[in-house]
Amino acid sequence: MIATTFALCLKEADVLSDNIYGVYMLAVAVTSSITSGYIWGIIGSFCGVVGVNFFFTFPYFALNFTLAGYPVTFAILLFMSIMSSALTAKVKKAAILSSIREKRSESLNTMSKELLSxxxxxxxxxxxxxxxxxxxxxxxxxxxxxxxxxxxxxxxxxxxxxxxxxxxxxxxxxxxxxxxxxxxxxxxxxxxxxxxxxxxxxxxxxxxxxxxxxxxxxxxxxxxxxxxxxxxxxxxxxxxxxxxxxxxxxxQKILLEKEKEKMRSNLLRAISHDLRTPLTCILGSSATLLENKSLLQEDISDQLLKDIHHDAEWLIQMVENLLSVTRISGEGAQVKKQEEVVEEIVAEAVTKIQKRFSKAEIRVRVPDELLLVPMDAMLIEQVLINLMENAIRHSRSDKAVYLTVKRLWNNVYFSVLDQGIGIEPERLPHIFDGTTTSKSSDSSRGLGIGLPICKSIITAHGGEIYAKNNESGGANFTFVLPMKGEDENG
Known part of the structure; x- marks a missing residue:
């Protein structure tokens, strides 16, 4: 319809009267380019031949393909129109395929990059x-x-x-x-x-x-x-x-097994070291009491009993540590975490440590906001008790021990700080490995097994633990636990 109207206008203007079929061939090409497949282009070709015969050849406004030369002319016109339609459709198809292949190549490249990460x-x-x-x-x-x-x-x-x-x-x-x-x-x-x-x-x-x-x-x-x-x-x-x-x-499995084996070796070495000293002291003190009870003054007997009691308490604490290890180092074992109020966990740990060290001064600083952290409460209490006990026993200072809790973004930081002699610089890189480099057997007692267990517990919670010396003196042990918000955000 549009092609016929346009062709009639051109004929009236006497612009393209001799080659009016070119208008229809153009219409066929446009039809083929805006439609899919070949059908509409072929239909357009037939319509073009009919249009030229009906409107622009003698007798006008009538269909007549029988006059001399008409059959050949219109056959050529139909053939050219169909060829034009087919060529246009083929070019369009090639362009679509090219676009699709380019898009897929880009997708393949994008996919390769994403898979790398x-x-x-x-x-x-x-x-x-x-x-x-x-x-x-x-x-x-x-x-x-x-x-x-x-x-x-x-x-x-x-x-x-x-x-x-x-x-x-x-x-x-x-x-x-x-x-x-x-x-x-x-x-x-x-x-x-x-x-x-x-x-x-x-x-x-x-x-x-x-x-x-x-x-x-x-x-x-x-x-x-x-x-x-x-x-x-x-x-x-x-x-x-x-x-x-x-x-x-x-x-990763191989590395994990290697790390577990290293931990077992370090723990065995640390246990051997830590057990020897208190057991020797208990054996010596009890033997002295048994063999020389009548010869000992009362204050000396009391001191020997206190030493036995002190070392027995330490052995009990070591057993607690070993039980903690069995909860997190078994084959397929996982820490069962649930949201706990940080202030309650800290209060419970401080209460237990003060029962054992009544003269120790523990100063606690916690935020005013309510902090909820996914954890195994018993294990985290054990870590806090270990760190505070180490600070009391090995700092060689009667000054206060500080237990500080603070939140930074989606993590909660627990720090135990003393004001004592600090940690020997050569021990800092290996202090959580269970190895002992100090020449004094008693100076490292309790640090051997306790700290590797602390590290295992914190690692099992998805956190970190580290130690450093304070500029003003003393040691600072800090561990970090992720809050629930961090898990949700990936």
């Missing part, structure tokens, strides 16, 4: 899902393990119908076939299954299949074929990322 199998699966979906604009499902009984499934669907199709028994059986055979299965592959609508690409290498990538295409056939090639490339990138993650996790 992935730290878990869940992240790898999510990155694969997002990029395959973005590149192909089709419904996608990613399975880890057997599709019939997957360990993990992530999916994105274009519609509820697509979800229903891919969740059907037939589609999952086809996906399972791809998983077992390690080959592409379904639509667009060499292994098609009757009534199957999806395409399934396994995450497979020679000796292992990790899972399956499922796709449900809605585009034209040439897009499906091209998309399948890119799906295979993306699957290859995913397999590389999975291999890397598997190697990383295995190396």
């Amino acid at each position: 992935a730290n878990t199998f869940d992240e790898i699966m999510q990155i694969t899902l997002d990029n395959v979906y973005a590149a192909n604009q089709c419904s996608v499902a990613v399975y880890i393990g057997s599709p019939l009984e997957p360990e993990l499934v992530v999916s994105k669907y274009l519609s509820a119908d697509d979800e229903r199709i891919m969740e059907s028994v037939l589609e999952k059986q086809v996906a399972q076939k791809a998983f077992l055979n390690g080959e592409n299965t379904g639509v667009g592959t060499n292994d098609t299954v009757q009534n199957c609508l999806g395409t399934y690409v396994p995450f497979a290498k020679k000796d292992k299949t990790y899972g399956v990538l499922g796709l449900l295409f809605k585009e034209a056939s040439y897009v499906e074929t091209d998309a399948l090639k890119f799906a295979n490339l993306m699957a290859t990138q995913t397999i590389i990322a999975m291999d890397r993650q598997e190697i990383f996790e295995e190396s």
Whole structure:
């Protein structure tokens, strides 16, 4: 209609009367460029021939293809129009394919970069899902393990119908076939299954299949074929990322086992060191009392009994520490955390330490705000008691010991500070390892086993612990525990 109106205007203006069919050929080209496929361009070609015959050839306003020369002329015109339409459609198709390939190449590049920073199998699966979906604009499902009984499934669907199709028994059986055979299965592959609508690409290498990538295409056939090639490339990138993650996790397990073995050795060495001194003192004091009871003055006997009591208390504390180790170092053991009020935990630890060291001065500073921290209350109390006891026993000072709590962002800092002799500089780097470098056996007693246990407990809570000497004198032991807000934010 538009082409005919335009052509009539040109004829009235006597501008293009001899080559009026060019207007229709232009109209055919425009029609082919703004529509998909070939049908509308061919229909436009026939309409153009009819329009030229009806409006612009004798007899006017009548259809007549029988006059001399007309059949050949109109046949050539129809052929040229159809060729123009086909060429335009082909160019358009090539442009669409080029755009799609460019977009998919960008998605593949983006996916490769994102996979490099992935730290878990869940992240790898999510990155694969997002990029395959973005590149192909089709419904996608990613399975880890057997599709019939997957360990993990992530999916994105274009519609509820697509979800229903891919969740059907037939589609999952086809996906399972791809998983077992390690080959592409379904639509667009060499292994098609009757009534199957999806395409399934396994995450497979020679000796292992990790899972399956499922796709449900809605585009034209040439897009499906091209998309399948890119799906295979993306699957290859995913397999590389999975291999890397598997190697990383295995190396972490080896490092963890090595660290556990180191901890066991250090604890055994520390226990041997710490047990020897108090047991020797108890044995010596009790032997003196038994053998020379009638010869000893009362004040000397009382002092020997106090020494026995003191060392027995220390042995009890050591047993408490060892029990704490068994709670966090067993195979598969995990710290059971629940939100606790920090002020209550601190108060309980201070109360217990003051029962044992009635003359010690403990000064506590806690924030006015209510601090709730996920923790195992008994274990954190044990850490605070160990640190305060070390400060009282080994600082060689009668000055006050400070227990300070403060919040910084999503972490809570616990610090135990004394005003004594501090820590020998050469011991600081290894003070939590359970090794003893001091020449004085008694000076390090209690630091051997207590501090490695403190470190194990804090590490099991996802925190950190460190020690340093204060500029004004004395030692400062600080440990950090994450609050719930940090867990939620990743």
